Amino acid sequence: MNQHQRSYAVERINTIVKEKILEINKKFITPAKKISSENKLDLIYSGKVKLIPRAEMRDYTHITSAFDFSKYECEERKDPQADTIIEKIKIITRNTKDAIMLAGDQEALTAIQDFEKIIFKL
Numbered sequence: 001m002n003q004h005q006r007s008y009a010v011e012r013i014n015t016i017v018k019e020k021i022l023e024i025n026k027k028f029i030t031p032a033k034k035i036s037s038e039n040k041l042d043l044i045y046s047g048k049v050k051l052i053p054r055a056e057m058r059d060y061t062h063i064t065s066a067f068d069f070s071k072y073e074c075e076e077r078k079d080p081q082a083d084t085i086i087e088k089i090k091i092i093t094r095n096t097k098d099a100i101m102l103a104g105d106q107e108a109l110t111a112i113q114d115f116e117k118i119i120f121k122l
Contacts, residue, residue, distance in 0.1 A: 001105050009100045009108055013115060017093050020119050021086055028082035033074045040064045085122050092118055
C-alpha cells in the first residue's frame, strides 16, 4: 500500500469508529430532562412536589430550590457499560491501524474487513 492508500484506510477506520461511538451513546445515554420555571411553579401550586427539609437545601436564592423536582427532572446519565464497549473499540481500532500500517495490501484489506465485522457485533 502506498501512503495515500494507508491514509484512506485509516480514515475509513476512524469514520466507522465515530459512527459506532455515536450509536453507543444514543443507546446507553439517558438524556437530561428539565422543566421550565413556569412548570415548576405549576407543580408547587398543585401540591405535586414536596418541600425539601431545610438541612438538605443547596441554596436559598430561588423559591424552586426549596422543592423536590426529582420525579420530573434528571441529569444526563451514562450507563457504565458504554465506557467498557468504547474501550474495547479503542483497543480493536489501535490493533487494526497497526495491521494496516505494517501489513501488505491484502493483509490490510483483511484487517479492515475483520475490523468492520467485530465493530458491528458490539
